[in-house]
Structures are given as C-alpha cells and as structure tokens.
Amino acid sequence: MNIFQTVKESVTARQVAEQYGFKVNRNGMVCCPFHNDRHPSMKVDKGFCCFACGAKGDVITFAADLFHLSPLEAAKKLAEDFQIPVTQETHRKQSRSKNKEIRKRTLYQTEKKVEQLERECACTLSDYLHLLEEWKVRYTPQSPDDEWADEFAEACQRKELINYYLDILLYGELQDRIEFLLDKGEEVEQIEKRMGEYRRKNEDKAGGSIG
Template structure:
C-alpha cells in the first residue's frame, strides 16, 4: 500500500477540514476556503465539493489546495498529522520523482459535456435545497391547528431526496452519476423550472403589493 492509499483509507476530507481549523456544521457543510464564501457552500465527507466555485476532490486534493502543496507533500502532511504509518519503496521513490504527474482534470476535460451537466445539476439542486430550507422556517405553521402551506409541505417532502441527489453527484461513483443523468436529468430540469416559476410569481406578487401601497398613499 502506498502513501496515497494509506491516507485516503484512514482520513476523510471532513476530518482534515476540522483538523485544520474549519468549522463543519452538523450537515457536513463548511465555508469554502477556496473562494470568498460568506455562508457554508462546501460539503465535506469522504471527499469535498463546493456548490459555489466547483472545487472538488478527495482528502489529498483538499489539503494540497488548502496549503498550496504538491499531492505527495499533502499526503505526507496528512500521514504525519494523523499518525498514519506508511512505507514507500526506494525504487518507487526514484520512479515517482522522474515521472510528471498528469493533471487530475484530464479525464473531466475529455468528458466536457457530462462535467458541464453535472456542475449545472449540482448548482440547481443546491439552490433548491437552500430554498426548501428557507421554506421550512418561513412557512412553518405558527399554531398547532394552522393549515400547512404548500411550500412547507414541499420542503418536508423533498429535502431528504435532494440531499441524497447531491450526495450522489458529489461523492458517488462515475457509473452511478451517469445513471442519475439518464434516469433523473429531466427531474433536475423540472426543479429548475419550478424555482423559476416560484421566483417569477413571487416577484409579481411583491410588485403588486408595492403598487397597492403606492395607490393607498
């Protein structure tokens, strides 16, 4: 087992984030350290993904980007900080030093269309999840006998499913993500249309309300 395997089998991106001073909330969200993030937009678990700037990868990528290190140096730092024993054969060390690392994004560049769809889907689902969480608070019944509003019902019904979709797209295997595209791509599009319709109606209602107040004056 090489150092990369040893580290990834023993440390998660969430553990690394907490180790290096980032505050992770109970939902596994944290303010992204790779852009000016004012509210938590990065999810950390085994790996990490920022729904705002698109940064994603495994625990070694996270530490490499966080401390501006080469992947090997990041792996060594994790092994030392988390006290993970590892062994690298001297011959392998020489071979590694002679080889140039291939950019990790090469595979994604060859699958540009899928990558664009995946990023867009993550953005849509993340926006929808924020909206659902907002509805759970703003449209929650104030009294026990109060009738539940449609937005509150939708938030209760959809939050768990959308969290599952995001986890699959962020941390799932490539084949699972491709199958999600084939099976649920239309669902994501409908969610986007649903949000656009809600925001349009909300904007119209706000405009009418302001107009009514103006007439009264």
C-alpha cells in the first residue's frame, strides 16, 4: 500500500474536518471552506461533497485544498497529524521483502551451482573409486616378496577415504557439502588429472604392445 491508500484507509474526511476545527452537525454537514458558506452545505463522510459550490473529493483532496498543498504533501501532513504509520513503515516493509526475494534468489543460484559442482565431484570420485577397485585386483602382489605396484598401494591407501568423500557429497547436509567443495575441490581436480595420466599411460602401453 502506498501512502495515499494507507491514509485514505486510516482516516475519513469527517475525522479530518473535526480535527481541524470544523463543527460537524448531526447530519454530518459542515460549513464549506471552499466558498463563502453561512449554513453547512458540505457533507463530510469518508470523502466530502459540497452541495452549494460542488467541491468534492477524498480525504487527501480535502486536506490539499484546505492547506493549499500537493496531494503528496497533504497525505504526509495527514499521516503526521493523525500519527498514521505510513511512508517509513511501508518502505521498510517493501525493502525487507525485496531483500528477502534477492536473498532467496541468490541462495537458489548458489544451491544450483553447488549441485552442479557436487555432481562433477561425485562423478570424478566414483570413477576414481572404480579405478582403485580395479587396481586392487589387477595389481595384487602375486607373492609376499613381490614389490607393491604404485597403483596397488594407492588403492589400499585411498579407497576408504574416497568412500568417505562420496558419503559426504551424496548424503551430507548442504553446509557440509559446501565446505567439502571449498576444502577438497583442488584435491578432486588432482584426482581427475591423476586418472587422465593413468589412462594416457595405459593407452600408450596398449598402443605399444599392438605396434
């Protein structure tokens, strides 16, 4: 609601006339201030209407004409004189709800971004986990004396950890997931690189064995 609506709903022309010293008779009539009126010929109610000179309008027009003010100035004066909580309250409410709207939108965008990052991270991690499982089988030492392949050691060391990371990403609270992305984002990138290197190396090997 703007100041005009608020004032119009809070106070009637009759109340205003009384407040500003007009004598309202039993019929709700006052002497018209807009022409030389000796007998009350203006009806004041929610608005006002003079049966003699034809002046009429709402409570704001009444105050505006009476004090020679613009409608906005008249509305402000009425709000002040009748202690109607308008401008500031209305503005504050509007900016509050606007801020809320912006916050909601920002949060939504953040969530979308977080979700996308999560999906990418989860993809990388689950690829990596599969690879580790594969390594654990493929590079198992054949005898106790065999030296461990790097891949086998890596699989033993990191399987638990990667499982734990995936748990956070898939089942964690939003706050935990965001913290994970902030803390471990780089680590996940390193894993992505590591897998790329391994795959390239293996393709080279495969190519070499064919050629």
